[in-house]
Amino acid sequence: MSRARADEEEYWHSSKFRAFTFDDEDDELSQLKESKRAVNSLRDIVDDDDDDLERVSWSGEPVGSISWSIKETASGSSSSLDGRDSSLQKGSSSYAALPKQVSSYSLSNLFKGRNKLPSFQSLSDALTDTGVKNYAPELRRPRAEYKDYSSDWNPRDTVRRMQRGKICSLERFRSLQDKLVLLDEAVAGHDGNVITAVLIFLKRTLRREILFRELEVRQVALCHLIHFLKETGEQKLLLDLLRFLDRTEEVALSQYREHLNIQDVEKRREFLKGCIGLPFSAEDTSHIQDHYTLLERQIIIEANDRHLEMAGQSEIFRKYPRKASILNMPLVTTLFYSCFYHYTEAEGTFSSPTNLKKTFKIPDKQYVLTALAARAKLRAWDDVDALLTTKNWLGYTKKKAPIGFHRVVEILQRNNAPVQVLQEYVRLVEDAETRLNLATKYKCHDVVIETYRDLKDRIQLIAYKCKVERGSAEEDKINSILNN
């Protein structure tokens, strides 16, 4: 008995897997299926109301959990809520939009979005340089709390009190020396909350050059200030600081980041133009330049095409109306668009694919891939043919695919190319085994037959005979090969 079990264990554990091997697929899958069947069949035996067992509502939320209760108690008061609660439960757009972002959106987003809410308008003013002083921790204590006030807290006690969430007056630290000791104490405590509070105080009470100079030798505090300035969107001071520190690349990136906040494309383009001269690394400079050029192109193309589409004269736009504007799309998407709508245009126009290819130095591989996908989508098989045909200086033509013909077949197949078209490219796949696989998969009989013929594989050829239609040309072909 124990012997038998050991054998079974042996069986389960003996498989010599290295990494994930999936060749046992059927076996494992059928095991799962079998367990599932067994388990499901048990349902008939036991009570139908078994869901009560765990007291789980269908969504799986255990009854009584906090998020479940929020829904429950909120819906109880729905009557007078002008339907807000129904949205709360169904997760309709107005509700669903918020909580998801609560956990993910960055502070800078918030600052951007705020001015849409009327009650916050004054706030954005408070963020400009002049308003910043309002930001500092409470400096004058209300009379009521005065009793609690003690003037002889040293920097260490002050920091400790602040760490415990108590409000402290910092005003009493007057000399530069005192302020710096206070800052060092805060940094030593590692509590970002306190460090930031002290920094706000210093920022308000110290001359900028002194603040910068002192922070330069206090890296931790410096990082906190930079982080804080980023969050509150004090771009100007941030850039000044980074410049002072000679962190030019950061200045450039930080400035470039700003373009994301500009919705108007014309303004965005202008802004990007201004970014080109910034001190990026050499590699990044060319990317930024490309970004600007791309947007410039997109604006021209967009204006043109919108016009064309509205006029209704152009067949391609009538047949395939645009789903979205091309503005702010990545380069490759733009190339696809231009291969789709502007394929035949001369190189001189901004929207022509060859022009894009040249301007952005798009590699051959990328270009062929994108053009192929676009033309195949339009089922323009002649274009596909032309794209993959090269002529040498003697005038001979030859088929060439920098991406490999197996990829060509894949793309064409995805676009439902007819067998005749597909066959032509399957035939060009170099590796015999891959060719055979693809040909079999897509039923390109001729290619399969020819390949077996070339491999002189009589047995496979005979076997394949039963896969083609009886009396068809393919069958004749197989027979004639076999007879030779």
Place this chain on the structure above:
Amino acid sequence: MAAHLSSGRVNLTALREAGRRELREFLDKCAGSKAIVWDEYLTGPFGLIAQYSLLKEHEVEKMFTLKPGRLPPADVKNIIFFVRPKLELMDIITDNVLREDRGRSPQRDFHILFVPRRSLLCEQWLKEQGVLGSFIHREQYSLDLIPFDGDLLSMESESAFKECYLESDQTSLYHAAKGLMTLQALYGTIPQIFGKGDCARHVANMMIRMKREFPGSQNSIFPVFDTLLLLDRNVDLLTPLATQLTYEGLIDEIYGIQNTYVKLPPEKFAPKKQGESGKDLPTEPKKLQLNSAEELYAEIRDKNFNAVGSVLSKKAKIISAAFEERHHAKTVGEIKQFVSQLPHMQAARSSLANHTSIAELIKDITTSEDFFDNLTVEQEFMSGIDTDKINNYIEDCIAQKHPLIKILRLVCLQSVCNSGLKQKVLDHYKREILQTYGYEHILTLNNLEKAGLLKPQTSGRNNYPTIRKTLRLWMDDVNEQNPNDISYVYSGYAPLSVRLAQLLARPGWRSIEEVLKMLPGPHFEERQQLPTGLQKKRQQGENRVTLVFFLGGVTYAEIAALRFLSQMEDGGTEYVIATTKLINGTTWIKSLMEKLEPAPF
């Protein structure tokens, strides 16, 4: 309902109980009926501390989600905001308070509970809006370390890694140190502290400082933990980038586990009852809680996925047999016994049904060609093959516009496994990514570079092979079914972080000094003095308990590897795991990406 917290070597129910006590005390400060307005992010973590019933006992009658606009007209005396100290949330609160109808009677009182810390900045912000005075109680609830399971604690601070390594903001480290102090108050002073990395050093310094500054914290509790091991995530950037191959790891990779819950596509969970075929197919995702309270899950979660199928099918046979027993029950006594076992059997059956369905879902993905290709490339990189060339598969994925995060994971993995990429290779990838996904991602690439995940090879030397060989990070003969080494969790790759923990326990770090020097940051050892009465006299054969704290996040596969070490017969050490956040490669990279979406409102 919290039984799973006390199942481990350290009873974490005490920590949960301390959290509940603090919550009750706060609620009782606001006398009368209450409504809580929740920062949505907090409901998950709070759910692990308390259920609604506890709040209800303390007169919480309504609960809402925090959102701009007028608060619902609940007839309560107190409105309490439970929020993280974030400025954007302060704006929403301000909006709520300003729109409150002043004419209503009776007036409602406002309070704020900051989690985990009060923030001077936020209060100042509220003051600017002229609403600070509207709040009667402004308090903090230090939810630093939340018990997730009997051997697992997390701070669920999603931006901790970014703050520490990108912005040099050490606030989350401060919270980690605070959490450790709380832990020591409950479970005794931890006599030995080891660490590797800059952040680890900081946390240890803070702990020592806090202990010195609050001498009252000297406690007389017999220490439960023998050792604390602090590990920086940036000591091991490799592990989270690889695809986890344990059952729990794969569930997280594919569906994402949040606060022990997972949401799954409902189709496979449709209750199949006769006579109502196809009707009422659920459209909402199925939500399941995953922890060791579920016996079956505890057994299979840490297994390599390839070993899960056989366990499930064996269980199915056992359960079927158990149900068959009813035919043999003849006497009243036998029937009675059978019936008494029914609830347990039913629970086991429904648990088995769920996991069979989940395993099927996962199998669909792991058997896909793309999953296999991706994994092959990962494993090539980790075993040191062709890490210095442009990789074809990565190029293909970019050409086919696979999700950007997937691309970034692979490129970063290649970079880490090559101690940085050759400049030419790096530039090539960068160009392809920017041209295909948009130039604005230059910001994200920059963040990854700053964090050390994607970088040019500067030293001109690749240290990874030495590290790999010395720490035996790649094992060729891995046994997934019956593992004898931690490398089973990635089917060949042994997570570096866990290897460090393993080598620390035996034979000690002195044996790997050279490699430790190649990894970033200092390594150190500290001792905390114990009063003589509290010094431990170990029984023969008694295991040591080590708390491993991952600063910057830990993956489920790493947790599985540590659990595997705990269970080794001659291991001699049991592990409890703490972290700033439970992560996987996707959530981790995402936290480092520049947010590009336009403003939410």
